[in-house]
Amino acid sequence: SQKIEQNSEALNIQEGKTATLTCNYTNYSPAYLQWYRQDPGRGPVFLLLIRENEKEKRKERLKVTFDTTLKQSLFHITASQPADSATYLCALNSNSGYALNFGKGTSLLVTP
């Protein structure tokens, strides 16, 4: 069956450090992979999309890598701030292309 796995344990880091979150998947052949942010009680908010032929993508302090051989994406937040504290979700399209399936998410806490 298709699986999207993210670190289930919360990640606690100090302000200013780089946070690295991992997403592994099985039984997907994605054309692209997405990362979203979710704050408590709110809807997910799109952050970045990376295509299968892109190794790396950056947006301000965010960086995403995508390794289709390892079936893994890494999501980095550099110079982290307390405002970055949230749950980060990895998402992949189903093979039909219509459904977007989410991982459980990794909770990030950035302390001053």
Next chain:
Amino acid sequence: EPEVTQTPSHQVTQMGQEVILRCVPISNHLYFYWYRQILGQKVEFLVSFYNNEISEKSEIFDDQFSVERPDGSNFTLKIRSTKLEDSAMYFCASRSGSTGELFFGEGSRLTVL
């Protein structure tokens, strides 16, 4: 900035009652979605809707659920006879045809007693 709007923000209902959750997607978007999130759990795909029909649905989306786009702006999720386990946050989302990113509403919290 255009946004997806959902109503009601919170609904409390008795088990066995019908519930309709409403969504207004972003106006030029072509694909519409419903997701649910049970408290403390992951965001789960329910159904996608394109070109006035269901394009994909999950195992969760059984005969108790239905979706409609009754006019050019609204997109609704109906739960025919609610169960306790339907208590969750329900998110509507939409996307344009040109990009893969989804835009989510703020959700409708459903509590079934």
